[in-house]
Amino acid sequence: MTIVAGVDFGTLSVRVSLVDSERGLIESAIAEYPLHRKREDPEYATQSHNDHMRALVAATREVLRKAGVHGIQIEAIALDTTGSSVIPVGKNLQPLGEYSLWCDHRAKGEAAEITEVARREGLEAIQWCGGIYSSEWGFSKLLHWLRHNPEKRSDFASAFEHCDMVAATLCGITDPKDAKRSICAAGHKWLWNAQLGGLPPEGFLIKVDPLLKGVRTKLDGAYATSDQIAGKLSADWAEKLGLKPDIPIPVGAFDAHWDAIGAGCRTDDIVNVIGTSTCMIGITPSVNLVPGVCGVVEGSVHPLRTGIEAGLSAVGDIFSAIATRAQSDVKTLSSGLEKYRAGQTGLLRMTWDNGDRTVLVNPNLRGVTLGWNLQTTAQDELFAAIEGTAFHTRVILDRMAEHGVEIKRVINAGGIPQKNDVLNQVYANVLGRPVLVPSRSVVSLGSAIFAFLAAGTFKTIEEAQDRICPSYRTFTPIAAEQRTYEQLYPLYRKLYFTLGQSSQELGEILPRLIAVAESVAGPRSR
Secondary structure (H helix, E strand, O other): OOEEEEEEEOOOEEEEEEEEOOOEEEEEEEEEOOOEEEOOEEEEEEEOHHHHHHHHHHHHHHHHHHHOOOHHHEEEEEEEEOOOOEEEEOHHHOEOOOEEOOOOOOOHHHHHHHHHHHHHHOOHHHHHHOOOOOOOOHHHHHHHHHHHOHHHHHHOOEEEEHHHHHHHHHHOOOOHHHOOEEHHHHHHHOOOEHHHOEOOOHHHHHHHOHHHOOHHHHOOOOEEOOOOEEEEOOHHHHHHHOOOOOOEEEOOEEHHHHHHHHOOOOOOEEEEEEOOOEEEEEEEOOOOOOOOOOOEEEOOOOOOOEEEEEEEOOOHHHHHHHHHHOOOOHHHHHOOHHHOOOOOOOOEEEOOEOEEOOOOOEOOOOOEEEOOOOOOOHHHHHHHHHHHHHHHHHHHHHHHHHOOOOOOEEEEEOOOOOOOHHHHHHHHHHHOOOEEEEOOOOOOHHHHHHHHHHHOOOOOHHHHHHHHOOOEEEEOOOHHHHHHHHHHHHHHHHHHHHHHOOOOOOOOHHHHHHHHHHHHOOOOOO
């Protein structure tokens, strides 16, 4: 019997779970931290490293108390985080600011520049991340920071993804070159590719902006899959957390990727990790480059397979915004949605409220709803938004299939599917295939699986999944509903590509609206 701690840093809180190799999940505890936003700048989203670490201490001590487990019994701890959530650091890994969170889109201009130079210079790595670089990813965020913090450039020593920064902190590492870096994070968000020599060449980065001179060296280090060890828990942090020192900490990864492992993802599966946004994570046996996806990376999800990532920039956030505008909450507004029929609202809802992550990779889009009438309610819009996220998911799955990615099973994981059967059924009806939902939450379960590997309890991920992962509930398509969605889906696709691409006749409308709003709002927050 082995007990490990699995840690999941989400957008608003950290969850620490204690998992037993024989009994499964013992107990979980959650501690929250603030997300810093600014009404005058909707692209702004940051968080504090110190807030994260304080919350980790609180959640770890609380879960030990609730479970009645002594910290000396914990044999390993593993951590996943949101991403790309980037923090610049100075000497001794001291933060030079806050994390630019995954949902911070201030770097959309930098992302466009990186894409343009990559295409002009024929950078092969750009094809491995869908052909378009995103404002949600590492180099665009770092370049934005360098441009807008000139007074801190002389102190800049390196930059880290959250998953790498927290692991290095817990291990007591103070030299950036001694910190191991996640292949999951680097491959999906930093153009890192082992076959192409790692990070992009210095010459390419300088052509994007001379401010990136020397950055490749500053990001240098050991890049590793999550079956390798980042280090061991330092005595200082062991005391703070209430654990014993020197337990192993594996190289971290992104929350959605490990949630997919916790959801039982195997080769040729797609897991929709549905929360504030959706990350779609797949494991494929071979490399298939897919235009518009967020990366095809060998070893990113499963150390011995190829991982593929896509997703929606907002899902739960859209539901919450609709409820807030109605002076309600999602739970209240959802009451009665199970009685709705496919297409009955007459609405078609584009879920671009926070831009498009896949397949257009365009932050200059916003939510669009067609079909309002004088009797349309907020609840109607909520149901249409659920349908819209399902349609958008189908667009992505179609794009993958068109480029040779075989999909045998679709699994809905994350926080929302656990408590929203309406959403799961709509997805099954729209996708025209069964949707599997884990019978209980898998958040932080993937972290626990990698902690077990670090502790030597299980030899393979599959062995750990067979022992730890929950069974599924299955939602099968309802024929009549599916037929209705087969009529609506072509309309959604037409609107998606006509309104969402700048090359199309109507593609300039939403970007122009954003530009006008920004021009009258005054100076941007940086």
